[in-house]
Amino acid sequence: MGTEGSHEPLIISTKEDNSFGYIKKPSFLLKSTKWVLKIAMWLIFISWASFLFLLPSDPVNNLYKKFVTATNGTLFGVTGSIFLIYSGPVIIIAFHAIIYLKITEGEEIQEKKEKTASFRLWTYPVIIDGPFGVVTAAELIGIVLFGVYIIWAVTAYTITNISLLPLFQVTDAGKRYVILLELTGLRLGFIGLICLAFLFLPVARGSVLLRLIDIPFEHAARYHVWLGHLTMLLFTLHGLFYVIGWAIQGRLIQELIAWKSIGIANLPGVISLVAGLLMWVTSLPPVRRINFELFFYTHQLYVVFIVFLAMHVGDFIFSIVAAGIFLFMLDRFLRFFQSRKTVDILSAKCLPSGTVELVISKPPGLRYNALGWVFIQIRELSWLQWHPFSVSSSPLDGDNHLAVLIKVLGDWTEKLKGRISSVTGDKSVTDSLLQPNFALKASIEGPYGHESPYFLTYENLILVAGGIGISPFLAILSDILHRIRESKPGLPRNILIVWAVKNSDELPLLHSLDINSICPHFYNVLNLEFQTYVTRESEPPLEEGKIPSYASSSKFPAPVGGGMSSLVGTGHTIWSGAYMVVSTIGLVLLVAYLNIFYINPYNITHWWYKGLLFMVCMAASVILFGGFVIVLWHLWDIKTATNVEKNSTISGLGHDESNGYKNPSQEGFVNVIKYGKRPNFEDIFGNMAERWGNVDIGVMVCGPTALQTSIAKECRSKNFKRTSNEPIFHFNSHTFDL
Template identity: 30%
Template sequence: MGKVLTLLVLRVLMNLLLIGWISLWIIKPTTLWIQSWRQAEDIIRHTFFSYYGLSFAVFSFPPIALSIIGLIYLSLLPLYNRSTRGGKSVDFNVSRPAIINSFIGIVSCFEIIALLLFLLFLAWTFYARVSNDFNKLTPIKTMNLELWQLKYFRVATRFGLLAEACLSLLLFPVLRGLSMFRLLNIQFAASVRYHVWLGNGLIFFSLVHGGSTLFIWTITHHIEEEIWKWQRTGRIYVAGVISLVTGLLMWVTSLPQIRRKKFEVFYYTHHLYILFLVSFLFHAGDRHFYWILPGVFLFGLDKTLRIVQSQSESCVLSARLFSCKAIELVLPKHLRLNYVPSSFIFVNIPLISQFQWHPFSITSSSSVDKHTLSVMMKCEGRWTDSVYKIVEEAANSDKNINNMTIRVEGPYGPASAYFLRYDTLFLVAGGIGITPFLSILQELACENRLKSPKRVQLVFAVRTFQDINMLIPISSMLFTPIHNLSLKIKVFVTQEKKHSNGPTTLQDFLAQSQVQSIHLGTEEDYSRFPILGPDSFRWLATLVLITVLMFLGLLIGLCHFFIPSEHKNHSHSMKLAASGEMKTAKEKVPSWVPDLVIIVSYFIAIATGGLAATILKWRRQNREAPRMSKEEVKPEERNFTELIPIAHVEEHEIHIGERPEFQEILSEFGKNLRGWSSIGVLACGPESMKEAVASMCRQRSQCFGVEDSRRSHKKMNLSFHSLNFNL
């Protein structure tokens, strides 16, 4: 009961912080807030914290505090079994697919609501600022502008605030270890598109802001004078130009036409974000930067922690080569490393490339394989082809590649096993998209929970017969009765025809599959090179708190050292004020000095966090890993059992030369359901296939309606989840 109450209190605190931060953004453009904030700055200017401490506490700290509390919440969440089945009588359908388009993908009702609210906020901010500017129009002394030019210049300036709003949220979706989207069970691969949407908005508003400003300078013949000016106070326009150019360069190289064909160009160009953020700071000033600092701060710390983790080396214990040009790698992991099914890792093999990292779904379950972790990859590119060739050469020759070094970052995944809350699962996989479902099915086979799915329908679409081999990791559970779980598989081979003398059942296909197993590691490698995984949530929360306190201390200390503090010699300042000669501390030093203080404080604080993470990793690596038995050292042998026909097992189907008709399959599946059932529909594969599954779910459910299980005439309540196997 105490844990439940603690989780409830933490959830309330997170909601209050989120509502408070959003409220600040809403009231920010109002005259009342502007006047109140100026009064607050005047009051605190003579104190130890000054305006920079106040700005950080009000604008920057709430999202960081939300992250800290969220990490504590996630650390307690596994201790409290939240994975309950869909026994609730009422289900709000805001997560159902609403818009299905090949250009923007699958957009849920919840995402539409969030997008509309964000656009409404942008419209309110723009209207409030522009209307206030038009009511107080004053000519610019250094530029002789006509009325329309002056109004247009003010409008262009306010577009910069819209770009600032997009920038404040831009980096949150690409956090991994410190991701707050995990609280909503939104995985990293799904949240990346929010980063894309915000990035498009940022570039659009920045282009209007910068382009319109340059246009006004051009027609008034002030462009050469203004663009290169590095004034002592106020906006630094050349920094704005640099920020705009670097932003455009990152945006162009991130277009799908370039990113998919020239990924390295996209990846390395995106590192210009450092120059972009520094230029933005010098252009907009420190007061505006405090609004976007939370995302920048958490992203910098998250990036540092990922770099620290990725430096640890592990090894490949064994591999399996499939005839469909797929390969499964088995890696050692620490006994305490647990992950949720459908999680993924980033993999780097220095033998192929020192810099290329590729994401792969985990195919094993930490509930089954206590000491190993498996990933499967399909050879469809140069990097994966190289991995396949290295292992194939080792299998076909006497070449010794023991201790094949590999670096791993992750695992990353949802905070809880969300699929356990459904009565039934309807899984749709296309090709290599089967990989996250291999982990889910193994988890279901070993679960003893009373509240977990009892019926599972897997629809697996492949191009050739050889692709069916990818089911071999779960072959032992396909033809063996599983307690309290009914599993049925429909396999569709779309690009081949049935052979007269060939196998006819799934069991025959798997029995004739050509799979080659190669052992690359030794028993000692399990304890020498285990994958430790990310740091615990509690340690991450502590690290964020330590780092943010370090940053705040450095910020205040350096500002007091480099910026004359007004609470000193206050009586002397009062005399100067009486004579009209007093200047604020902000006016006594160049405006870029506080910007430099922020940069120095930021990098020192992040470096301190990285040092603490490195020390912790070193301590974890030096702890003696538990020794394992001979059976545990070779877990892959468990999946190579003979496929003996067993009675009372679901008959799996193979359809050759056909494509799956999801409506028909679901209707047939629904006939066997008793009463009302909540169904989790999970799809992973090509975008066209996921869009077809989403369309089926949209037709069978309302978007914003509320369904009552006691009154609804429908037997099925569908909840759609899209899983990505590529980024």
């Protein structure tokens, strides 16, 4: 197939299909319900965010105080009022999101492909080399809004603090300075709590909120990092201002170890801050990159940080941040249950390029996208280490398994490679195939990723990969080919894959996808071109063109209860929604019973103790009420899996049924391999701009940070210099870098 021009699609279908990600035309009632839910969620969010932003102003602050005072006599008291104002909107939006996700599940992608190019804030890179990495226009707006809020809040509270000084009736300048320091520290602590209210939302991997806005966990983790730095800076200044004030007054030690019954308990705050500082320091890039395990293990101190924070501020102040922490607890408890189940690894291969492929059993109903992620733990290698890997197979390759490609780079991956080699008895490792009955087991969390296959919203794609970064793009290509074979409408028509590798022994990875086997006549619909760059070799090796062969078996055997667990936030909308709703109801009931039968009758007034009890109620609601739903979900999962096993058999991975590498025909697409060169993205993007014209081009990159930066710069440059007849390049990064 030639590389010039583009073919019109010859395969067009108008039939309805309920397969994942495609057509299920909703009724008018469902459409109306969806819009009502969307409008309601936006109104709640805007009202909540506006309240938080305007709270430092006197009018809003006075209204807030009046509301709290008016509801103080209720069963839940001040704690209930503050929880309703600060955390209630987040929970209510999450409830709406469950219904919305269920309604839109399996719907056709709503973002239609336009005939002419148009800008999108979330794919337009603006800042490239700043402290935040590659920042899109939408992310920049969020950063600016947070920055404006911090400046506005600090300014407003400083003015308020100065106006309050006469109330203390202190004439000594030194004492007035100390009072101002402590008031400023108090305000900084409150602003830190507002940031903390958002901090845990991005790291609830299967959260309905992330699914609602279609931000995958690997992207949301960046926002957690940004918020973490800001939150810890504010909390550090909060503590520092108090320490300076106490030191000036000569009562530093007494205050640091003070544990008041009524009011703020200082010592729990010190413990919480120390735990937070340890997490913060070890998360800084110089420490994290040198010793990732130190960062990972130290980060488990978040439990100490949160528990002692609750004891430091008491229940009613802690309820400001309760929603985000509660949603994270729900996700963490569910992940704990999913990871308890060991999973059958159907096959494992060590490839010549120093890459391991694992094919993992999964239940048919566990849905994911071609750009999904899973977290893998292999207890024979380590009881503590979890590693994220991109799924290299399409969900259309088969219902009962998924595949991941793992580059051997560190100690854990070296152990995995050695383990596979030891089972097969092949010491060379390079040509080993692990038979399906081997003793290696894995624990899995996930899959996670985009809620919808967003790559299908582009008619024109440029996929840029570095080394093992080709893995998710193999999944994308397989997914598109399957959809072409099934006559799906609205698919990409032009795809350019640019792949940079260090050595030619990585090239066989491309042949793991037998394109012509999946869809022999795809070239009638799709223009596909590969450009491969081997950067450390100046000429082809003598063995070029020879694809290594492996022992083969025609089919993978059915696992015996060893598939992945579907107990994951992204696994089943109804069950995961019921888990959250029942747990929330449980929290309300437990707090109510605690007030009725313990706190009020026994006149419990200790702030730190009530904060601890509130945390216990949160944990108990997740464990008891949420655990009850998890048990029912698990039983339903077993029954469903049993019914499926009776009516189906498990076949091999669609792109590699023989369990070994094939030498696929090159018919239907261009594959150019260049040695001793790096890709010139300015020329590549320029050629595509001339060829495709005034269209949207989805640019996806998976690889090292330097590669992402280069692609983002080129997208920004081309978009800034764009004329009316040229395309807009939409930057999308697919990488997981903590």
